[in-house]
Amino acid sequence: MPEDSMDKPNIVTCTAPVNIAVVKYWGKRDEELILPINSSLSVTLHQDQLKTTTTIATSRSFQEDRIWLNGKEEDINHPRLQSCLREIRRLARKRRNDDDPSLDSTGLSQRVHICSVNNFPTAAGLASSAAGFACLVYTLARVFGVEGELSAIARQGSGSACRSMYGGFVQWIMGEKEDGKDSLAQQVEAETHWPELRILVLVASAERKPVGSTSGMQTSVKTSSLLKHRADSVVPGRMADMIEAVQKKDFAAFAELTMKDSNQFHATCLDTYPPIFYLNRVSQQIINVVHRYNRHYGETRLAYTFDAGPNAVIFMLKQHVPEFVQVVQHFFPPETNGGQFIKGLPVNSAALSEELKQDIGLEPMPKGISYIISTKAGPGPCVVTDPTQHLLGSDGFPIGSV
Amino acid sequence: MPEDSMDKPNIVTCTAPVNIAVVKYWGKRDEELILPINSSLSVTLHQDQLKTTTTIATSRSFQEDRIWLNGKEEDINHPRLQSCLREIRRLARKRRNDDDPSLDSTGLSQRVHICSVNNFPTAAGLASSAAGFACLVYTLARVFGVEGELSAIARQGSGSACRSMYGGFVQWIMGEKEDGKDSLAQQVEAETHWPELRILVLVASAERKPVGSTSGMQTSVKTSSLLKHRADSVVPGRMADMIEAVQKKDFAAFAELTMKDSNQFHATCLDTYPPIFYLNRVSQQIINVVHRYNRHYGETRLAYTFDAGPNAVIFMLKQHVPEFVQVVQHFFPPETNGGQFIKGLPVNSAALSEELKQDIGLEPMPKGISYIISTKAGPGPCVVTDPTQHLLGSDGFPIGSV
Missing domain, CATH: 3.30.70.890 (GHMP kinase, C-terminal domain)
Structure with a gap:
């Protein structure tokens, strides 16, 4: 592989939806792991109207993890952001060790650049953190080749984000375990279930x-x-x-x-x-x-x-x-x-x-x-295949920024 | 006794206070008897600022029970008003039969004229029914020579009226009995207890x-x-x-x-x-x-x-x-x-x-x-001894009315 291609960032873009709870989540039994005192249920809203788009780039040339939200660089050391990054990297490492030691592991040590925007004004006061953390976790998982249950990680970013990991009608089962492993989102019905x-x-x-x-x-x-x-x-x-x-x-x-x-x-x-x-x-x-x-x-x-x-x-x-x-x-x-x-x-x-x-x-x-x-009700997070939709350029920095 | 004095009404005037609950009453377990689903506690407000004044006259010349509230004649057949009238008359009859058969009983068969006013505008939205029913029951009791516990009767006019039967700090004990006999108000501390x-x-x-x-x-x-x-x-x-x-x-x-x-x-x-x-x-x-x-x-x-x-x-x-x-x-x-x-x-x-x-x-x-x-906190119902304060004239009709 020629050296210049190894420096070129690996770029992935995904979108994730907002959800609105019809049985409300209010109250944590564990602040750190974000474990709720009750189960909740939500409807995932359609991304044609409300969505977060997140692009993540990895490159061995990046010096540090960085994040831009709605055009402004934010502190990457935010504890809940760090929880999501740590958990995805942990799963990626686990997968490499357990399942397939031959998997390419160069990406694992690489830093990430994260860029995220909403297609609705933040001032509208729509719970953007759920879509934001769902999108972050979903995109990170693609970048690091992690598969399977991701809602427990999204939950650690923002409780209700776990419900944005699925489309349609979604329950967040509160779980009983102290480590939160059973506090997960689960689809009740798909977005096609109730078209009216x-x-x-x-x-x-x-x-x-x-x-x-x-x-x-x-x-x-x-x-x-x-x-x-x-x-x-x-x-x-x-x-x-x-x-x-x-x-x-x-x-x-x-x-x-x-x-x-x-x-x-x-x-x-x-x-x-x-x-x-x-x-x-x-x-x-x-x-x-x-x-x-x-x-x-x-x-x-x-x-x-x-x-x-x-x-x-x-x-x-x-x-x-x-x-x-x-x-x-x-x-x-x-x-x-x-x-x-x-x-x-x-x-x-x-x-x-x-x-x-x-x-x-x-x-x-x-x-x-x-x-x-x-x-109306809509699907869960999606990968955006059109590379013109990336929010980060081939240099790994936000497009349009100085 | 000369005949004209027998036709002259017997007139009694009393005042009663408003109370404000600090542990709230909300919800009845019996609509008819007005039995609450929980106990409550209130402070009786001073009558210098907020009170109801009620004058009741009895006369054998009255054809029927009548009531005037704040200058306007109202329907005497209001069920809660009837409850209070019935209960006081029942107690008066009981007292005559049980305790002292020699008691003058002429008043018992006589009809009443009731006239009641508040010293504050009804539009102020202050709970006037508590003061109103407390005053009604207290005055009726004086008219018919009934003594003892009256809060259970006031309660049947308006739940919170039972607490206006005492001054200072008053609890309404919800009681347990089906007939409501133990659902009573009780003074916790007098109005002089906490002068600050x-x-x-x-x-x-x-x-x-x-x-x-x-x-x-x-x-x-x-x-x-x-x-x-x-x-x-x-x-x-x-x-x-x-x-x-x-x-x-x-x-x-x-x-x-x-x-x-x-x-x-x-x-x-x-x-x-x-x-x-x-x-x-x-x-x-x-x-x-x-x-x-x-x-x-x-x-x-x-x-x-x-x-x-x-x-x-x-x-x-x-x-x-x-x-x-x-x-x-x-x-x-x-x-x-x-x-x-x-x-x-x-x-x-x-x-x-x-x-x-x-x-x-x-x-x-x-x-x-x-x-x-x-x-500030104030006393319970009082008898007004000054006859110039009566709201009914010697003809038994509201003073000042046409």
Whole structure:
């Protein structure tokens, strides 16, 4: 092999999705290994709308591990980043030693350059760490030739990242072992299972930065007796019910469990001392709109769920999307001179009846919602084969950087 | 006795206080008898600031029972009103039969005219039903010559009314019996026990009428698993701790339990399906101000509590009132052309340091609070001996009415 080709970086690019929990994860029993106090279940969102792209290059010419996130170099020594790097390298070494001593091992001692971007604004407050760590771990695994179960490694980057390792409907089984080996994500159903299901992300204009989820859940675990009860006594049954609802594609059951679980999560935040508020007046109005919409139709056609931030995620069946978008536009009139209000999957126009408006009967809240992302369930992480999509150039540095 | 004096009504006037729970009552195990799913504890507010006055007249010339509330005749057939009337008459009959058959019984068959007013606006959203039913039962008892335990009767008018039958610090023991005979209020300490304790009611400008507490707690009992856990497993310990904090006059312990219990009550409302919101953006800001104020001083000097409405009740020791009022005026700038901002017990002026303002560091919320009522713990129901205070004239009809 000519020397110049040995210096040329080995480059891999992958993408990974965002996921939204419908049975929420809140609280760790082990901070270091990121082991949760309860199991959780999520829907993987489609990467056409929301994804992280990560390129990793290895080269013997690199002096040190480095990382660039959304165009800015960040500290590679971040403990959770280091956990993922260490675990992947450990698995790679193990594989070489155990399985196939003949495997090329030059890459193992090489340093990595990591470059990662999201196709959505960070300011949108969408949980980007799950997609980010899932993508990091998936890409690292490709680079170092590691195969098999990777969700336990992604989990050590960010708990919910383990669920972004699969497409469709994914459970994170809390596990029992102290070393966390059984705290893994598992696909419940693939993304093709429920094609009628649609997901709208209502991006709210945040009034102020909320408490971060890491410190928030620490305080909750320490101070909320309701959280302990939830984890021990409520979630196990809810996981079983939710899996059944997903498998049967029972929208009403899925929707009610989703709303109840979101509310219970926020209830445990309020039972935290000092209390944590993630639901603001816009969230409360969205919740009221959804319940009144459902009451108007006498059936559960919409479900909301809120994470540790102001955005709402709304589930519905495909046929109900156009009218619901009208409802949102009516009760949250957008800025008239802003950009497009609906992004993502196209939405047909629809009429909004006076009866429905009156039955909802709330005062419109102008500018409460910045825009809507229309999406659906999607696949897990993918390798990008087109080399023009790499974020690192053949020199191993971010393309476009000085 | 000349005939005209027999036609002249027998008139009694009494007053009764409002109370504010620091361990909350939320949820009934018996709707008819109003038996709660957990015990609760409250502070009786001073009647100089907040009270109900009720005059009851009996006369053999009255054709039927009638009631006027705040100047307007209301339906006497309201079931809870009927419960109180029936129970007092039953006790009066029992007393006559058992104890003293010679007692004058003419009054027993006579009809009553009831007239009741509050010395605070109903629109302020202060729980007036507790003071109202306590006053009704206390006055009826005087009219019919009934003595002894009356809280179990007041309880059948409005659950929390039983706690307004005593002054100071009062517990409502949930009881175990099916007939509710052991579900009673009991004084923990008299109003003179903790003279340094001050209470400010921050009257919020409500944005919309919230869900009523009767239907709210019904839905919570049916749907919230966290409420059941709270009632069964959290409240018993909290009652013991709260009684101890009150007896020791340990403000920090009292304050923290008060805040935690308010938060947990609102958490169970959020865990209700559909969820119930009583805390709005003003409440959230008050909560944040209180925690940041306490953090600034490194000690718990303030406690908030919120019932099923937007008003906040703040507890503090006397020496901290003047500065706290400045804090409220700074972070909730009142309308400049409105009436007085502070009502009730006089409050000295004070300075507000830049450090404190900065440590609280929140954006002021204009007009979030309409006014403050400054008060303290006070006595239970009283008989008004001055006949000029009667609300019914010698004809048995409201004074001033046409």
